[in-house]
Every structure is written in C-alpha cells, then in structure tokens.
Amino acid sequence: GENVGLHLPTLSVQEGDNSIINCAYSNSASDYFIWYKQESGKGPQFIIDIRSNMDKRQGQRVTVLLNKTVKHLSLQIAATQPGDSAVYFCAEKSLQGAQKLVFGQGTRLTINP
Amino acid sequence: ETGVTQSPTHLIKTRGQQVTLRCSSQSGHNTVSWYQQALGQGPQFIFQYYREEENGRGNFPPRFSGLQFPNYSSELNVNALELDDSALYLCASSSNKRTFGEQYFGPGTRLTVT
Numbered sequence: 001g002e003n004v005g006l007h008l009p010t011l012s013v014q015e016g017d018n019s020i021i022n023c024a025y026s027n028s029a030s031d032y033f034i035w036y037k038q039e040s041g042k043g044p045q046f047i048i049d050i051r052s053n054m055d056k057r058q059g060q061r062v063t064v065l066l067n068k069t070v071k072h073l074s075l076q077i078a079a080t081q082p083g084d085s086a087v088y089f090c091a092e093k094s095l096q097g098a099q100k101l102v103f104g105q106g107t108r109l110t111i112n113p
Numbered sequence: 114e115t116g117v118t119q120s121p122t123h124l125i126k127t128r129g130q131q132v133t134l135r136c137s138s139q140s141g142h143n144t145v146s147w148y149q150q151a152l153g154q155g156p157q158f159i160f161q162y163y164r165e166e167e168n169g170r171g172n173f174p175p176r177f178s179g180l181q182f183p184n185y186s187s188e189l190n191v192n193a194l195e196l197d198d199s200a201l202y203l204c205a206s207s208s209n210k211r212t213f214g215e216q217y218f219g220p221g222t223r224l225t226v227t
Binding site for chain 2: 034036041042043044045046049089091099100101102103104105106
C-alpha cells in the first residue's frame, strides 16, 4: 500500500529536551525519505533527507535514522526550542513509477516552557 | 522562503463551479508537483509535471487537471467542485525528474467549497 504512518499523533516535550518523532513506512521499494516541518498556515518545509543506502544522517540539531529491516524512520531534534513547535511529516519516494512523495498523517510537536 | 509562490492564497467556491490555482516554481526547477492536503492529514499527491508533460498521477479523478508552461510555472484546474475538494492545495518544485532532489513547497492555496 501507500501508507507512511506515524506511531504517535502528538508529542509534548519540555523546552531544552530532545525530541524523537517516529515513522513507519510500508513500501520496501522506497529509496528516499524526507522529513518535513509544517507550521500553521504554511507549506511543508524541508528539514532533512536520507537515502536508502544510509542508516543515519545529521544536520543542524536534527538527526534522521533509517532502519530498513523494520521499515522505520525517526527524526531526532536536539535541545528542542519553542520554534520547533509544528507538525512533522515523514515522506517517502521511490525511483520506480511516478515521482511522488507519499506522506504520513503527521505528528504535532508541542514544546512546554 | 522556498521561492515557490502560489495564488490565490484563499478561495471560496460553490459546489459545481470550476477553479484554477497557480504556482510559480523556484528558479531553475523544471518539475512541479501538486498535492492536496485535507485538514489534519498529510499531503496527497495529485500529479506532477516535467517539461510541460504530466509525469505521474495519483488517485484523483479526471476533473483534476493541470498544465505546465514553458517557464515551468503550473496551473491546477478542478472542474465540478465537490464539498470534499475543500483543502489546502500545495505545489512543490524540484530540479530533477528521477533523482533524489528534494521538493520545495509553496505556502499553498486554501480552497473552501460551499
């Protein structure tokens, strides 16, 4: 199927703590995975991506982990800040067929002061 | 800012009407994809245009159609609007057809069908 799902629909963390957002995907043919952040009233904003030949990729305060064995993707945000409050989507893409992103439902991240 | 612009920002239409949404891609990008995002859901792929031709389509009926122009801007047309068409319509541009290039999203057009 074309399901990219998330384990938790909402996540609340304390400011300064680390956040971990999880995602399960179902298409083993997917070659490329992306995390997007979407703030209210805006379009999705690219955060970080990872190719299927990698297990881990780090950016500024963010790390994406890919476990192809169990088809699991996670986004780790270090030292969460109030500006990190948003809905986070994982998306997958395959080089086969239509070049489309398949998005999950999203996780809302709320930062507590 | 991604450099992708969409117009209009908001639109209210009546059931049965037709609507045209517009997207200007980021400079240098030749691929535009359109997505529909219902409230509380992730974006759903409608179709993609590459060099003025449709390059893949999602599970949307034929009343959803599109165009891409020589300058790579794009239009999404929806005929015979239904209440369920109420959503945020996003376009995304990218510079590659089949490689790993990320897609840059515009702010979206909020369509309300009454």
